[in-house]
Amino acid sequence: MANSEGSVSLAVFNRLALYVRRLRDMKAEGFVTVSSVALADALSLNRSLVKKDISCAIVNEGKPKVGYNIDELIEDIESFLGYNNTKDAVLVGVGKLGQALMGYRGFEKYGLNIIGGFDIDETIVSKEINGKKILPTGKLESAVKKLNIKIAILTTPGEQAQAITDILVKAGIRAIWNFTPAHIKTPDDVAVKNEDMAVSLAVLSQQLKEILKKESE
Amino acid sequence: MANSEGSVSLAVFNRLALYVRRLRDMKAEGFVTVSSVALADALSLNRSLVKKDISCAIVNEGKPKVGYNIDELIEDIESFLGYNNTKDAVLVGVGKLGQALMGYRGFEKYGLNIIGGFDIDETIVSKEINGKKILPTGKLESAVKKLNIKIAILTTPGEQAQAITDILVKAGIRAIWNFTPAHIKTPDDVAVKNEDMAVSLAVLSQQLKEILKKESE
DNA sequence: TAGATTGTTAATCGATTAACAATC
């Protein structure tokens, strides 16, 4: 059995998501069972590491000499990552990015259900994207309270981020996925995940620098 | 002086970006100098950790009893993270997400210059977003070669991701920022940064779960 | 000088890797 209530490190989380993606590919290629060794080798990762990561997430044990049933393994990891239990969310700020996220059908696969968008722009209010209504920001607080929503996606301009955050927190939101470049302040009992493009870009740039450096040697 | 050619861990990178954001806030609040201790306390992080992170990135040393000049510190960290040296990139797949990224002026602050977009859709080709032209995908390879571009942003549908990746690699691209949900295969000398919404969402969901659990106790 | 903070060195902690007995 697994680390029943695992506060797993971020690194493990990242790798588990990577495993799921690769396992889906392997399943498509016709694999019925898969060993931790095979998965590790496919990803060029240490075998013990993959073994241990898997053991954090699984309910269905593997069999010596055979490995894991690929369906059960995918199911277990997805369940551990929370892809299976649907979570309702609101999205605030229906600009280009907000529209892109509202229109992205992939979220459903990961258990996120955006119930609707909110914007101050009159011209966009009352339109629909991907079958989801867009309401005026004035109705944000009451809607969140009424539907008991706990997750909000923040895609407003940076200047409005803090003001909207305050409204969200007041309405009972407990997790904010922040796509704005602004730093937002929240009480300790509200989780914030910054989708930080700057960091990703910096990481990518550094990798590129190392590759180009290696080449010129 | 700094760890002159620092292969710094991802964790350090993430924290340095966090420091910059907070330092900008502090500067706006009127700080002229700042100590590692003050910064650490403001972020509720360990003092030694912040001290060490900073020492990886800085050129301008701090002064005992005073701390660092806030302008120099921001400048040094930004430079270390590569925000200052402009990097040209192409963007492939000008859907909602692609448009959002092309229209996002914040990238300039981080040194990314999207020189243009590419799409197969005739109706969007030849339009402009944020002053940047959109060209047919057929011209992608020659444009990348001609302008010697090394970075590509991939925002196509998942199904096209691998085919486009192959073209990009052939044209000389060495770093791909992958916003598609697809797993793309590249040679070892091409860096890939997956912008994995699923992982972020999973992390946020877990934090939320822990908060709600704590509450019900 | 006394006090605070720097930069650096040592101690601790956690995550990764290796080793191995159990099992099909």
Next chain:
DNA sequence: TAGATTGTTAATCGATTAACAATC
């Protein structure tokens, strides 16, 4: 049975934290 893989325990490595001398 022999061989491969599981699950687990021990060893290693790296990152975080604590301690401390140097300095303004």
